[in-house]
Amino acid sequence: MKNRLYKYYPEDFGELTVDVLHMDLVFDVYDDRTNVKSVLRVRTKDAPIEKLELNCRDLEIRAVSCIQYEISYRYRKDDAILEINFREEVPPHTEVAIVTDTVCRPTKHILEGLYYDETPAGAPPQQITQCQQWGFQRIVPCIDDMTAKCTYTTTIIADSRYTNLITNGDVVVERHTIKPGRDKIVYDNSVTPMATYLFFLGVGTYATFKREFEYPDGRTFMLELLVPPASEASAAEKALDILHDAVMWVYLFTGPEQFDEEKLSVRKEIWELVRRREKMKYETKSETTLEELEKLRSRLAELDATITPGYRYTGTVYREIGMQNSDFGGMENVGNTTITTNKIMPFPQMVDSAYEYMVKVKVHEYYHNQNGSEVTGKSPFEIWLNEAVTVHVEEQFHAFFFGEDYQRLSRVLELLEPVSGTFALDSGAASMPIIPEGFNDPNDLITAVTYVKAPEYVRMVETLIGKDTFARGLDRYFKKFKHSNASTQDWIEAMEEESGQPLKEMSETWLRQTKFPVVEVSAEYNRAERRFKFFLKQRVPADAKPWEFPFRAALVDENGNDLAEILERVSGETAELTIENVDMPAFLSLNRGYSFYGKLIYRASQEELLMQVRKDRDTIGRFMAFYTLVDREKLRLLKNPGSSPSEEFIELYYRLLNDRQLLEKAGGQFLTIFESVEDEEFAHRYQALYDVKQSLLKAIAWKYKNSVISAYRYFESGSTPMDSTLEETARAIKYRQAKNICLSILATLDTPDIHAMIKQQFETATCATDRLSAFSAYMDSSAPDKVEVLRAFEAESKKNLVAWEAFLSAIGSNSSIDAVELVREMERSDAFRIEQANDQRALYGSFARNRKKSLQTKEGRALFAEILRKLAPVNEYTTVNLLNAFAHIDMMETKYHIPLVKILADLLGELDPQKYPSVYNRIRKLLLGAPKAVKAYNIEHGEIPDL
């Protein structure tokens, strides 16, 4: 047992011995407990059974019986199993009904099963459930398995003061009072037989906002938004606009013929007409409008009949419910998506990144109705199957409004981000493959590998077989596995059948191996033969197989025209690609659009890269050339302390800052300079990397102060949306990014006039992003009144949970000399609540990622150790995420090895592995991934027990 790194392995998920048919559930909800009566109907398969094991975690059992058979039962509490023994064997193909009467007790910090969410003032305790992945067994004895799909009848009896009593399905008995102070409502969920992890129940006090959703053919259902009682109606209406767009977009722009060029114009026309129809519906209804409306409707129905649309909703209500305290940003319970309250609607206090998250999470969770709820992966090992395609579709939606270039670049930045980026995670000590060998808690699978790497794999499959084929393959898969479970092989086979291309081997490598290909590219041009050759060589880690991937590249002339573009399927450790009859290129545009998940090494000259930054028609190509040039510059400064940024770099950055067209398209994010370098020797000197970045920005500010100020003014003038549509907001967000990049450049000057400018933005800002950007810049400055500004902003932020989250995050990531003390101060604040996941993530999460402070200063490490010790018993999931900061100990300078190992070793000694398996085993994994540092530690402190 000692050497096992995981609690669960694939063999723990065998075939069930019964088919689950139906659950009839009665929830009698009280403030401190809920009594649950359940009738679980199952049918034996081809073999008889003598016993049945039900999952049952931390429940009080009052009675267990079976309608058809005599039984005895035993509650194995430590295994979380309710074992039911039949006195006589139950024959094959026989239905039995197990009746249980149990009690569950909600808590404030176990955010699984039934738990207390934020209660509005004066209301009875708000209670919601979270069943992803094994929360249902904390509510009722059940077969808590993804393949145990069944129908439900659910009765809720609860305090009459609750405004909403909700569960999955459609209402069959309307809410009514059964005795003073107690109400009852009954739902039926039989359209979509549902896996247990999709169950939802909520009793709470909400403000409900509604919107009728009308398909082009006139069929309707209701969109509902449940948010805190005092929420502003205008924000809620905007949230419903976005949700409406998302549902309509899925209908019109996904599905088997979404890439059919001929039909595209019809879809776009429907999209526009729907928008017009919606406007007319809510305008004053004069007779002419009504008539026009009818005309519009018949035109829509006509057009609708000519397309094969994407997913169409099957229920009567689709609801989004705000959850204040949750480990997740959103969860797709059938018919009842829960979304973290701070990101469910466009609050005025919301920053732009949160706004974009809101846009994406809405379409993401909605799309799960098809991918996840109708077609479900077979076991937690196949969570990727539910998530990867869903994220892929979410990205298309994001691109629809923000533009392809912006969307793709934001994803590439997410891959490259040095602390919590996907490459960093995937190459660190805590990395797991998309389909891991095992896990300790299904939440271990909710990582960037599942949500970023797996979608990149899906994207590579799409690139290889073509978008059109991919869309049809997906449709084939959905049709074949509707209302059942699918495996990884099923998905791959659907794509193979549609495309006629082999994908199994390629998939195996991507799904089962950690890390990614690092591809060295060299090239050769033969003038006489007019022949160009690429030589590719993958660096393959020991005992790994080479990856197979699509490689998109172009030869480009000095004016930016493509001489040739290729898309090749590369397999094997080395590959040679030839382009015949072509002119000599001025530069190469490699891995266009980031065609494969991995890194590329090509020793291009400075001149080539500078030309590519300016001329490549591929925005990702331009960015990667910029990234490489900046990387070289940073490395040079690190290797030569005391040297200054080069003129060449300053000119390049200045030119890009003034490329309005580029920034309007790709957003200010194009100018991102990470606190990182690719060279591993210097990649983990966090303070030095921060200083180098500051010196680069300062050099620009020094030389081009006035230009940067005028760029700031230019982007400021365009940073207010002209209307409330999503596309207009998207445009403004890109401007704001550029504007705040200008501000951060100027801030490095740290002079009184710039302080005044930052303070002016802080005080007059009309949106949260501008305010927070200014606040962060001010905190990192030497402005004499920064403590007063901090106090005032703190007092203001405390009043609103959205603002508080953003404020805590700014504090956790601050770079000032008193950073650690500031974090300590905030956790002492009466507004900071350690059991709130938002508070944990915002303050502790951002501090953990602030590695120059949290890992590489003595006071930072002391604080980090305290945080981990405090948080592990409160929230394992967040703690595991904080621990990822330790993923690269061995690559840091040796002076950090022993102190960092000590934090982990001490914690390991204190933790109960049974109670906190995820934290415990994550620490072991991190230590095993740092053999050098552990060896040094052992010499000084002795062996670490339990490793």
Ligand SMILES: [Zn+2]
């Ligand atoms: Zn999801």
